[in-house]
Amino acid sequence: MSDFHGIIFAYGAESELGALVGRRTSSSLPFCGRYRLIDFALSSLANAGVNNVGVIMQQDYQSLLDHLGSGKDWDMSRRHGGLRMLPPFGLPEYHTGNYLGTVEALNAVSAYIHDIPQSHVILMHGNLAANIDLEAAIQQHLSTGSDITAICSRVAPSPSGPHFVAGTDGFAKELIFDHAVGGAGMASLETYIISKHLLLEMMEQCKKTNRLHFHRDAMLSYLDGGGKIGIFMHEGYAKAITTVEGYYSANMDMLDAKNRASMFPADRPVRTKNAEEVSTYYGEDAFSSNSLVADGCIIEGSIRNCILFSAVHVEEGAELEGCIIMKDSVIGKNVKLNAVITDKNVSVSDSTVLSGSPKMPYVVPKDASL
Amino acid sequence: MKKTCIAMLLAGGQGSRLYALTQNMAKPSMPFGGKYRIIDFPLSNCANSGIDTVGVLTQYRPMQLNAYVGSGQSWDMDTSDGGAYILPPYLSAGEKGSWFTGTANAIYQNIEFIDNYNPENVLILSGDHIYKMDYSLMLKEHLNRDAAATIAVLQVSMEEATRFGIMNVGDNGYVCEFEEKPAHPKSDLASMGIYIFNWPKLRQYLIEDEADPESSKDFGKNIIPKMLANGEKLWPYRFSGYWRDVGTITSLWDANMDMLSPQLINLYDESWPIMSNWPACPPHFIGEDAEVVHSIVTEGCVIEGKVENSVLSHSDVVKPGAKVMYSVLMPGAVIEEGAVVEYAIIGENTVVHAGAHVGSAPDGSEGWGVATCGPNIEIKAGAVVPAAGMIYTGEEV
Numbered sequence: 001m002s003d004f005h006g007i008i009f010a011y012g013a014e015s016e017l018g019a020l021v022g023r024r025t026s027s028s029l030p031f032c033g034r035y036r037l038i039d040f041a042l043s044s045l046a047n048a049g050v051n052n053v054g055v056i057m058q059q060d061y062q063s064l065l066d067h068l069g070s071g072k073d074w075d076m077s078r079r080h081g082g083l084r085m086l087p088p089f090g091l092p093e094y095h096t097g098n099y100l101g102t103v104e105a106l107n108a109v110s111a112y113i114h115d116i117p118q119s120h121v122i123l124m125h126g127n128l129a130a131n132i133d134l135e136a137a138i139q140q141h142l143s144t145g146s147d148i149t150a151i152c153s154r155v156a157p158s159p160s161g162p163h164f165v166a167g168t169d170g171f172a173k174e175l176i177f178d179h180a181v182g183g184a185g186m187a188s189l190e191t192y193i194i195s196k197h198l199l200l201e202m203m204e205q206c207k208k209t210n211r212l213h214f215h216r217d218a219m220l221s222y223l224d225g226g227g228k229i230g231i232f233m234h235e236g237y238a239k240a241i242t243t244v245e246g247y248y249s250a251n252m253d254m255l256d257a258k259n260r261a262s263m264f265p266a267d268r269p270v271r272t273k274n275a276e277e278v279s280t281y282y283g284e285d286a287f288s289s290n291s292l293v294a295d296g297c298i299i300e301g302s303i304r305n306c307i308l309f310s311a312v313h314v315e316e317g318a319e320l321e322g323c324i325i326m327k328d329s330v331i332g333k334n335v336k337l338n339a340v341i342t343d344k345n346v347s348v349s350d351s352t353v354l355s356g357s358p359k360m361p362y363v364v365p366k367d368a369s370l
Numbered sequence: 371m372k373k374t375c376i377a378m379l380l381a382g383g384q385g386s387r388l389y390a391l392t393q394n395m396a397k398p399s400m401p402f403g404g405k406y407r408i409i410d411f412p413l414s415n416c417a418n419s420g421i422d423t424v425g426v427l428t429q430y431r432p433m434q435l436n437a438y439v440g441s442g443q444s445w446d447m448d449t450s451d452g453g454a455y456i457l458p459p460y461l462s463a464g465e466k467g468s469w470f471t472g473t474a475n476a477i478y479q480n481i482e483f484i485d486n487y488n489p490e491n492v493l494i495l496s497g498d499h500i501y502k503m504d505y506s507l508m509l510k511e512h513l514n515r516d517a518a519a520t521i522a523v524l525q526v527s528m529e530e531a532t533r534f535g536i537m538n539v540g541d542n543g544y545v546c547e548f549e550e551k552p553a554h555p556k557s558d559l560a561s562m563g564i565y566i567f568n569w570p571k572l573r574q575y576l577i578e579d580e581a582d583p584e585s586s587k588d589f590g591k592n593i594i595p596k597m598l599a600n601g602e603k604l605w606p607y608r609f610s611g612y613w614r615d616v617g618t619i620t621s622l623w624d625a626n627m628d629m630l631s632p633q634l635i636n637l638y639d640e641s642w643p644i645m646s647n648w649p650a651c652p653p654h655f656i657g658e659d660a661e662v663v664h665s666i667v668t669e670g671c672v673i674e675g676k677v678e679n680s681v682l683s684h685s686d687v688v689k690p691g692a693k694v695m696y697s698v699l700m701p702g703a704v705i706e707e708g709a710v711v712e713y714a715i716i717g718e719n720t721v722v723h724a725g726a727h728v729g730s731a732p733d734g735s736e737g738w739g740v741a742t743c744g745p746n747i748e749i750k751a752g753a754v755v756p757a758a759g760m761i762y763t764g765e766e767v
Contacts, residue, residue, distance in 0.1 A: 294653040
């Protein structure tokens, strides 16, 4: 049995994601034709044998609950432990407003953290698109005797995240927030392996001093106090999804074979809710190039550089270029779309022309009819 | 709790006329139609018809079937008072156990299992047909007609009737005669091998038939004729719709090609989902210079060549310059650069290396047929597998 317990922060819904997070959090954003972002954190944990996982959520979590179900698809529907949903409970002050930081989110579920039977906790963010070899990270954590292991990447997952700088002994020496010197350090994926005991201490300390931020408050003071923070380098793809542009480009990144190989290695499969769809049908006059297509689609028109989620219908004469089309959308005859993101269940009527740009994709909200 | 009806699924058949494809696998576990195994059809029909208890009788090469069916979770059968149960032949203390010697004997050997559920009726299914059928409608007729047995029948042409078990129906609508493959058929109602029996009655007939040394212990050959001879009420349940026996290479290929025509069998119908148990794979990738027309493609595939009029299964790879036409690729097949696969069935995880050519287009000759490669074969670079070729696992080509 794994002595590690996963905690996934899934409460965030960055305002720069606009209509995409109108009725969901960023963790439940559909990604790469088939997945929700949280699948990557869950699968990284499951593939490392960590199947006791708490998911912290606060608002708009209906879509997340639908997706996670009992946790069965990640082998987390267990007799003991397994997947636990953690909406705010017990403390009325956490029911209103948004969690101001991860420490506040952790404190909102502190009773749960106290009761975790495992001795180590792995903290992850649900909006990180990365398939992390946590088994290797856990091994390094144990063999180096670190108090904390920070999972880092050479490429910053988002423009504004914290960086570590390692000393000659390989342990973190500095934690910096100025991304202008990003190249100097290792970008934090905000994924940490930490002993439960230490995590509780940090939570308590922050609560007493009314501090909210895990990095600025808890980690920095821990490091300054001589704490031993190990660095585990994640060499593959990693991107935190916080903006529409970032969402669009991360999806398009999946058209690259190298990125797909990093995100979907055969020995660490990404698991997701069982979709139960039929095969995708390509019609007599279909044209398709450089695209990812999920099951259950009917493609009679043309798609190029597109990501299609399941059960999308592209009718005859429609031309899609650089689009992300979510589940159950219908693209009518002779429609022309360029750099458009349609959310779930959108219908675009015949001959409509819409155009965005990769920097500013045109987003059609869920259930819209155009 | 007493059940109105449970199902017994005969899945022990070898499917010997599928040759290389069933060399190491029972026919019901054969991948079919891109997303399924053959057994998904009867299992999903059960689930959609509200039958939550299914005994799956296995015998020939059952490993894949056992792993695939599991507890029946994929068909929502893992309930507390139902489920899918794999029932292999077994030994009893002090007795000499034996293989199932016929379809009726297979059920006879599992009388205890059925008694356990104490059902009023038992639905007998075979694991080698592709169709969507609401068994609850058949059960309703069976009960309304107060039948000892109800047999699903399909109207076929008189020419085809010579290949089937034919039900002749009397003026009252009940079956009056059963003829196996008649040279001069009197009716065009072919038995589909789907039966609902009143369980106490069938139980009695099975015990009597078992004691009959002359009997070949078969439903069609023995049980049905005996019931008729005894004046039992046998009702024909008329089914109309898509139904295919996929017992031969040609019929398997044909039925796969039918998956390209939703008007024949609509798998997009959300009210009657055909459920399966495959691992989740990433969406399929269509490469820059790929060409995919009139084909079905599913998760995990990477298509960089040309795919036309074909059925692909999960995790198939078609490399740049490769061509797949009028073919069925089972899961994990790899078609390397410049290879051509046409009018062929390629087994699971078989690799067709660069420049090889499998199958050829119909030329009107008598010897022409679909070329078949079994699972886990390496077809060497530049090799040629002619039309109607049959390559077995372990063979060097």
